[in-house]
Amino acid sequence: MMEIRFHGRGGQGAVTAAEVLAVAAFKDGKYAQAFGKFGPERRGAPVQSFTRISDEPIRIRQEVYEPDCVVVLDASLMKVVDVREGLKEGGILIINTGEEVAGAWAVDATQIAMDVIGKPIVNTAMLGAFNKASECAVTLDSLTEAIKERFPGKIGELNSKAIVKASEGCACCEV
């Protein structure tokens, strides 16, 4: 079973990202679970969401405390939240940033979202980065299909493009 934790700010779509990832994994023929850690829903406040992906039915009902992968939608969170907390040895850290971070995967999702969608909505682009960094724990086909289902029409198309572009543009910086 693979456990993923998303860090974002209220309004950035961290919960939607976790849900779309679960739907995509299901399309790949896997079992999946997704949920948010809900707080007072304030825009800008640090939020978390979680996805589990497994070949077997998922029998666990708790937050993800020791993730295999952490996805950070907003690098400014790293000043206030320990995003590496509980991350497994050899686990994957993916950060939305234009800079290189030692031991992490970096993708400038904000730039990609501005270029492709015209808005700084980065949650879907980060799923593309997850596809690359996780060595295809979820397929791009399923991700783009899931996002088009969630947001039919032009919004889905643009987000789908952002997913593909972020997968291509995601790179790992060695320690």
Add this chain to the structure above:
Amino acid sequence: MVKKIAEGSHAVAEVVRLLNPDVLAMYPITPSTHIPERLSDFESDGELDGTIIRVDSEFSAMSALVGASATGVRTYTATSSQGLALMHEVLFVASAMRLPIVITVVNRALSAPLNIFNDWQDSISERDSGWIQMYGEDSQEVADLMVQAYRIAEDKRVLLPVMVCMDGFFLSHTYDVIDVPEDLKGFVPPYKPEHAYLDPKRPQTQGAWAMQEPYFELRKELEEAVGAALPVIKEVHDEFAKVFGRSYGGGAIDVYGEGDTVVVSMGSVCTNLKVLADRLGFQVVRVRCYRPFPAEDVKKALEGKKAVAVFEKDVAYGTGHGALYNDVRACTTGKAVNFIVGLGGLDVPINALEKMCGEIDAMNDGETRWQR
């Protein structure tokens, strides 16, 4: 059956649509909100045959359902926490009028302080309202319970309202893989009332004034009716299992694993307890049907056991225990201990439960621990 991935609330809404209630009275409250939201989507897409009444409070919602159900039609609403509390007065009217109303309670803590997260204090506080109360472990079971609930409620041997309880957020806001039926008309045929119902062509009075003696007798009959629902609950469970291929123990309780120590609980926390039971070798008795309380089934399950530990997300204030513990306590003369967990939505992870299970042997009979 179609296997799909869906948010718990959306799975419930989908099943409610298939169950085809005639009148739905809605006043959304967190965390039940996604159910009426989705049902409204169905309505605007022309996929819902029933009528949604947008009411001005939960008191009005339950009052509208009482009126509608008394005319002999199928009814539905969903609520949580303060919403259920506001229905309190009308819940007693619904049960005593023997109206087969079915509602989903998306369990949430009660104020104060204000808290939108999961515990069971809302529905537990309505345990004496004369309603049948069922608790699901996961979204699949909650969806299945919705199907069974209408069959139970509308059975002429029962004719009582049912609340199907699901843990807020842990189930309502979680995407899980579930089987959704495509058609339920065979298992739950349209409701045809045979008992009292309001009809201008056949004038009658329901739920009106009663003097001491008839009131006393009617209340006694209500208690007998709630108790008599238990075999029907089991029967409907077994029939459901045969038709849909999913079984949840005997319908009243779900016994899992083997061991001298028994852990009793309800709802979604049982998934983690079952994982732990595999590892540590204890038995889990999950109470599915909380009212009527299946005392004989629980007694049988606890017979000859070394100790029983009750884990629950509610408090029976002033008794020093949770409400479930007090019910279970009455079923055994052996050692029984109580853990109050997860109030206000606190996560109850497997490692915390493991620590608690390790404390059972050293605890005194009757001891309650509040465990964060």
